[in-house]
Structures are given as C-alpha cells and as structure tokens.
Amino acid sequence: MVEAIITAVIAVTVIGILCAVMLVIASIFMHVPENETEKKIRDCLPGANCGACGYSGCDGYAKALCEDKSVKTNLCTPGADKVSQAISEILGTEFEDTVEMVATVRCCGDCNTTEKKTIYAGVETCAAAKMLHGGDGMCTYGCLGRGDCAAVCPHDAICMDQGIARVDARKCVGCGLCVKACPNALIHMMPDIKRQVIACHNKQKGAVARKVCSNACIACGKCAKACPADAIVIENNFASIKYDKCISCGKCAEVCPTGCIREADYSGKHRFPEPNYILR
Amino acid sequence: MIKGLIYIILTSVLVNNYVLTKFLGICPFLGVSKKVGQAAGMGVAVTFVMILATAVTHPIYYFLLKKFELEYLQTIVFILVIASLVQLVEIILKKYIPSLHKALGIYLPLITTNCAVLGVCANNITDGYNFLEAMASSLGCGLGFLLAMLLFAGVRQKVENANPPKCFRGVPITLVSAAIVALCFNGFAGIVETLFA
Numbered sequence: 001m002v003e004a005i006i007t008a009v010i011a012v013t014v015i016g017i018l019c020a021v022m023l024v025i026a027s028i029f030m031h032v033p034e035n036e037t038e039k040k041i042r043d044c045l046p047g048a049n050c051g052a053c054g055y056s057g058c059d060g061y062a063k064a065l066c067e068d069k070s071v072k073t074n075l076c077t078p079g080a081d082k083v084s085q086a087i088s089e090i091l092g093t094e095f096e097d098t099v100e101m102v103a104t105v106r107c108c109g110d111c112n113t114t115e116k117k118t119i120y121a122g123v124e125t126c127a128a129a130k131m132l133h134g135g136d137g138m139c140t141y142g143c144l145g146r147g148d149c150a151a152v153c154p155h156d157a158i159c160m161d162q163g164i165a166r167v168d169a170r171k172c173v174g175c176g177l178c179v180k181a182c183p184n185a186l187i188h189m190m191p192d193i194k195r196q197v198i199a200c201h202n203k204q205k206g207a208v209a210r211k212v213c214s215n216a217c218i219a220c221g222k223c224a225k226a227c228p229a230d231a232i233v234i235e236n237n238f239a240s241i242k243y244d245k246c247i248s249c250g251k252c253a254e255v256c257p258t259g260c261i262r263e264a265d266y267s268g269k270h271r272f273p274e275p276n277y278i279l280r
Numbered sequence: 281m282i283k284g285l286i287y288i289i290l291t292s293v294l295v296n297n298y299v300l301t302k303f304l305g306i307c308p309f310l311g312v313s314k315k316v317g318q319a320a321g322m323g324v325a326v327t328f329v330m331i332l333a334t335a336v337t338h339p340i341y342y343f344l345l346k347k348f349e350l351e352y353l354q355t356i357v358f359i360l361v362i363a364s365l366v367q368l369v370e371i372i373l374k375k376y377i378p379s380l381h382k383a384l385g386i387y388l389p390l391i392t393t394n395c396a397v398l399g400v401c402a403n404n405i406t407d408g409y410n411f412l413e414a415m416a417s418s419l420g421c422g423l424g425f426l427l428a429m430l431l432f433a434g435v436r437q438k439v440e441n442a443n444p445p446k447c448f449r450g451v452p453i454t455l456v457s458a459a460i461v462a463l464c465f466n467g468f469a470g471i472v473e474t475l476f477a
Contacts, residue, residue: 011350015357019364026368030375123441 037090038066044086045076048154050175052077065091077101078173101174101189103158103167107143108199108260110162114138114213125151130183138212141202143186149178169264190264195248196241198223200260203236210258217260223252285416287476288409292420294468298396299428301465305396309428310454312387319433320426325387327422330400332369333362334418337401338411358401359393366392396425432461 042062049057053075055064064071065087073087073095080100088095120136122128126148134140143164150158150165157171158178167178169192179187190197198217202209206218217238224232224239231245232252239261241252253261298304305326312322337358345351370388373381391397400421404414435457444453 007348008350008353011348011353012356012360016360019360023364023367023371026371030371032374124443125441128441 035066038062040090041065041087044079044083044090046079046083048078048173048175050078050154050173050177052175052177069093078175080173100192101176102169102172102192102264103149103174103176103178103187104169104190104197104199104264105143105149105165105167106186106188106197106199106201107141107164107184108215108262109137109139109142109213110164110215112162113215114142126181127183135184139202139209139216141184141186141204142200142213144184148181148183149187152177152181167264190241191243192264193248194241194243194246195263196246196250196253197262197264198232198239198241198252198260199262200258201236201238201240203238205237209237215258215260218258220257222255222257223261226251226255283476285413287472288413288416289420289423290472290475292417293424293427294465295470295472296421297424297428297465297468298399298421299425300462302399303462304399305394305425308387308390308394308396309432310451310458312390313429313433313436316430316433316437319429321383322387322390323422323426323429326391326394326396326425327419329362329366329369329388329391329394330397330418330422330425331415333358333365333397333401334404334414336365337361338404338414341405354402354405355398358398362397362401363392396421428461428465432458435461 039062042058045058045062047058051057053061055061055075061075065073069091073091073093074084076083076087077100085095115138116136117138118133118136120129120132122132124146126135126144126146129135129144129146135142135144137144145160145163145165147158147160147165150160154175154177155171155173157168157173158165159168160166165178165187167187174189174192176189179185179189181187186201200209200213200215200217202213202216204212206216206220209216210218219234219237219239221234221239224230224234228249228251229245229247231242231247232239233242234240239252250263253263292298296302299306299309308322308326313319340357340361341351341354345353345357350357366388370381373388400418404417407417409417436454439453439457448456
C-alpha cells in the first residue's frame, strides 16, 4: 500500500520535473525579446482597441509608433492630450495637440416632427431596416432609430431619444465607431470646441424635405447669409458647416426657419430609459 | 484499414461529437462562440492541440504507464503532460511562427486544461485504439468540435438579431439554443453504421 503511494508520488514528481525542465529550457532558448518602448507605449494607451487611430487596436498603434518614427503621437482620440504627451515623452519626439472630436447625429427628425410610412416588424437593427426600401420613416435620409450606433459605442454615450440617436458629448471620446455603424452615414465627427450642428442632411428639394419632416433643412440659405465667417455652404440641398471656419457664434441657429441647427449636447442630462422595443 | 479510419473520423465528428453528445468542452463552446471568426480560431486551435496531445499521451500510456503498471495515474499524468505541452507549443510558435501564434495565441492558454482535450486522450485509451486509430479519432474529435463551434456561432448570431425577450437574453437563450443544437445532432445516431453497411 505505502509502496504504491510512494511509486505514484515519485512517478508524477519525475514527470512533473521533466516537464518543468523542458519548459524552462524552452523559455530560455526561445525567448522572444519584447520591445521595451512598445510595452511602455502600450501601457499608456487606453486599451479600448477602438481603432480611431487607424491601426488594428492599441497594440497595432504601439507597434507602428515604435517602428515608424513618422507616425504621429496624437492619433489616439480617446486618450487625448494626456496620452499624446506620454507617448511623446517615451519616444522623445515633440508633443502635438490632439484635436478632440465628438460624434454628432445629423438628424433631428424625432417622433414629433416626422412620421413612419410603414410598420416595420423585421430584425431590430438600423442596417436591416434600411435594407427594406430605405427604412420605415417618411425621410429615407434620417435616423432609423434602432440604435446600431448605441450598440457599438464602447462608452455608452449614445442613447435613443424620441426615435432618434443622441450623443452625450461629455461621454463621447471620439473613437468614430458609430460613424461606421450608421447605415445612413448620419453621424459625423466634429471638433469638440465647436458647438453648432446642422442636424439634417436630407438631399431632397426643400419642399419635399419639409413635407417628410417639419425639422428638415430646406436649403433656404438664411444661415449661410447670416454667418459672419462664411462657414456655411449649401450643397445637395442641405447646409453644412465648415468647422475650420466656424467661430461658434450661433447666429445660424437664430435665423434657421425650421430649427434644424442644434447645439452639441454637453449637458449630460439625457439619461434615457432603455429602448422600448425590447418587449414587443 | 483506411475504411476503418474514415469510420472513426466520421463517428467522432457526427455521432460522438464531443461537445454536443458527450458534453465535454462546454466552456469554450459557450464562451468563445459569439463570433464566427473567433469560433473558427478556437476550433482550429483545439483540433491542433487534440492531435498533438494524442500523439504524446498515447505513447506515454503504452510505453511508460502500462509498462510500469501505473495505469491508475493516467488522468493526472495526462493533465500534467498536456498542460506543459501546450505551454511548450506556445513558446515554439511565438519564436518560429509568429503569424500562427498571433492567430491561435489567445486561445492556446484557454485550451491548456480543456476537458475535451483530456477526454479525447483518455477515451482513445479506453477504446483500445492503436496509434493510427487514436490519431484519426483525435482529428475527428477536433473537427467535430470545430463544426459544433461554427454551427453554434451562426445560431447565436441569428438569435441575437432576433431580439429575444429580455428575461431570456444572454446565458438563458444561449443554453436553450445549445440544447436544441445538441438535440439535432442526435439525429446522426446510427447514420455512420448504415453508410458502411
């Protein structure tokens, strides 16, 4: 009996030690040196792997920074200035300001201003709804309201309010994932020092646009005339703000007859209930 | 001979599927089946490790444990050997085939103590397979695991798009759909025997 126990213990110990020795030898002989700088950079990146920098996640960006000195240190929008500065210190390059961006939804056609043209009962995603004759709303350019953008947002900054998406600019870190998720390409990134957003991009003629949504941009051009900085252009039957010229005076919003020029939402007050389509 | 090997592979893929019939390896089956790409990566990694583990544990059993009459140490020795083998493979891959390490790397540590891998090695011994048959069986089990993972990842994506009621979301609906997929695999029982009859 005792002999059996001793044999078993010895056998397992010997096998264990053999395995351990093998692993130790392997790890010594096949050690892959890790790049110290890369590891340091990786540590100061936020680790959200959002891809806003244009590389495949934080690891990819850290690698690119180490290997190619021409890669800029300010590409990480979620990390902003702090990260940019930290990376610059590690690499010994000059620090550059990041332009912090926030996402804005270019649609203000909520349930009070526009109507549904059909009753949609398919898969509850914007992409699926869009495939069926451009969506169930009267306006085929507007927000589909099924929260594809909210679903991809890693920071819970997008809520659905009265049938349209709304970005809480205080929570938005500017990763741009929602921009790619929106099938109507409604979401744009804008510099977070600017305020005004033209919340409509209906490409139909003014009269038609007005019929489908009372908040639509009718391309009247009043805002362009009122703008002291010539920052507003009318293209494709809707107005757009050129943010490099915009001085955030807010005159455009005052003159807009349909009220589609809004301000980016920095109040942080909008905590909406869960989307109501969950239990149908 | 070849017919026998094909028979073993087919039975272990369809009839004795490790995940859906024997309920081994449920952890990665539920954990890594959210996306088809990840599920495929995990499935390939498991297949790879299963074949490798069988290739090592089969000789160990017959030339070491059986020779010294230590068969009762089978489980503990297999765990030890498989765990260190996977670690070793990871080190080797990292050094010599970085691209493969990048693709499989995150899954390898997860497999270290996976019960499906241990189950394959142990069952090969219990079924009395010779070395070649054991290799065929582990290949079949790996492919079966891959198939189950891929099928279930597809099912899961469909289920998620269909907006299940809130109380069912997440784990409950996943378990329910896993049960239904397992039930479907019951339909394969007896099919391989008729193929070779």
